[in-house]
């Protein structure tokens with residue numbers, strides 16, 4: 001079991017420098033997210049109390065307007081993530097907690113925001129989010145969407161990573177490189193045959209899906225093997241051992257991301273939860289971005305009436 005809370009840096013930061021999930025072709029934060037959050041933040045009154053749920057290292061707060069007067073808070077299940085957030089945004093008050101059980105007072109925020117976050121904690125996170133919105137305040141979220149751009153890519157990458165694990169690609173690679181360094185040609189031949197059988201479906205996976213641990217591992221090992229005269233056996237074995245850890249992390253992270261992606265029926269359930277909790281004007285639409293045929297998120301917004309009967 002991977003400790004995604006303690007190992008947050010390895011676990012979530014891999015996608016980009018800031019741990020942002022949705023990046024453009026250059027591996028930078030996608031501009032559509034910046035535009036989305038800048039537009040919402042610019043509509044908030046001065047002094048607004050803002051809470052980011054499952055904030056990670058605070059990607060949303062990189063889109064705050066200059067000179068804002070907001071009081072910022074953030075929660076995440078990972079203390080490592082929140083330490084990283086505080087390094088970047090020292091004034092933010094943080095609470096380590098699961099998004100489905102938040103030890104903060106009812107109605108204490110003018111805006112509760114989340115980006116690829118609350119949905120990791122399940123439906124109760126949305127009840128918690130609604131509870132925390134103050135009268136006149138709002139909820140603004142971008143949440144993983146099932147079968148969207150990110151989810152489809154994650155599912156493909158997960159399927160390919162599972163093939164790597166099932167084929168025991170790393171074990172076969174270890175046997176083959178060890179055989180090559182041993183000088184025992186019979187042992188090498190048998191290890192090579194077994195490796196080819198294991199590696200063929202992994203290599204085919206690169207044609208189905210280029211991005212992912214399977215491609216990195218396949219190409220990386222091929223290069224190391226071809227240039228093995230330049231290395232010591234222990235260096236190659238160390239690399240393969242590190243890749244085994246990477247593979248486990250990828251399998252776990254991709255599974256969690258796939259599980260977090262919200263279906264249309266999940267969204268209907270969230271709308272029911274929000275309305276039960278007194279939120280109104282609940283809107284949930286696919287978040288489309290230029291250059292991506294599939295939506296990248298659900299855009300979920302809601303308001304709380306300013307008076308009791310609103």
Ligand SMILES: C[S@@+](CC[C@H](N)C(=O)[O-])C[C@H]1O[C@@H](n2cnc3c(N)ncnc32)[C@H](O)[C@@H]1O
Nearest residue numbers: 054055056059076077078098099115117120121
């Ligand atoms: C995909 S990252 C997104 C982080 C950030 N919102 C962003 O947009 O960069 C998901 C975050 O959810 C956090 N997380 C996972 N499960 C959680 C839970 N049950 N409660 C609170 N946070 C959780 C992780 O620690 C991680 O920081």
